[in-house]
Amino acid sequence: MTEIQDAFYNLAEHLVNPDPTSEGTIQYSGRRFVYLHSKMFSKLFERMEEVAGEDVRDRIEMIGIRAGYNIAENMDRHFREKGVMDKLKLIKESGFNMKDILKIKGSSPRDQIEKIFGYGMHVGWLGEVDLEEYEEGKYAKYKYENGFDAFSHGETGEKNCSFITGVIQGMTIFFWDTGNIDAEHVSCVCAGDDACVTEVNFDG
Numbered sequence: 001m002t003e004i005q006d007a008f009y010n011l012a013e014h015l016v017n018p019d020p021t022s023e024g025t026i027q028y029s030g031r032r033f034v035y036l037h038s039k040m041f042s043k044l045f046e047r048m049e050e051v052a053g054e055d056v057r058d059r060i061e062m063i064g065i066r067a068g069y070n071i072a073e074n075m076d077r078h079f080r081e082k083g084v085m086d087k088l089k090l091i092k093e094s095g096f097n098m099k100d101i102l103k104i105k106g107s108s109p110r111d112q113i114e115k116i117f118g119y120g121m122h123v124g125w126l127g128e129v130d131l132e133e134y135e136e137g138k139y140a141k142y143k144y145e146n147g148f149d150a151f152s153h154g155e156t157g158e159k160n161c162s163f164i165t166g167v168i169q170g171m172t173i174f175f176w177d178t179g180n181i182d183a184e185h186v187s188c189v190c191a192g193d194d195a196c197v198t199e200v201n202f203d204g
């Protein structure tokens with residue numbers, strides 16, 4: 001048994017509701033879930049690179065851009081459409097700590113971006129994200145120390161967070177309403193830096 005499989009089966013003993021339903025699926029908070037060890041992401045990306053060559057890193061970033069755009073679109077609508085009480089009920093039922101989400105009440109693009117990252121922390125994506133600098137429509141600097149893909153790849157001596165760089169770019173494209181955005185992963189835990197930092201620039 002590999003280390004990853006071993007970790008998965010150890011984890012499975014402690015899941016909230018590990019018993020499969022009568023249909024043989026796992027449900028959490030009324031939704032179907034598939035549990036994956038976060039190391040599986042790097043394995044998947046590495047296999048893609050083996051099959052399709054190094055160029056696939058750019059493609060992975062492009063997939064991230066689409067994913068980030070879709071996440072932003074759906075969550076922006078979700079935050080706008082649901083009443084405050086509905087949101088609180090949903091978050092509470094899901095077992096999340098509400099503190100980080102409640103502290104941001106507005107609905108400007110920056111507020112929505114920060115709410116999405118607040119939510120993202122509770123589903124295991126990036127840990128706490130600092131929006132270190134933000135000038136709407138021009139420049140933003142996102143810093144995070146616990147990105148799941150950096151953890152997944154481990155310290156490799158190079159910057160490996162293609163997928164998340166794309167996701168951050170896609171989210172920013174949605175909220176700034178322009179496709180003319182460049183994203184650069186300027187420092188990376190995989191390369192031995194203290195934190196992952198992604199900068200986005202309007203490239204008009």
Ligand SMILES: [Zn+2]
Pocket residue numbers: 147150159160161185187188189190196197
């Ligand atoms: Zn990184």
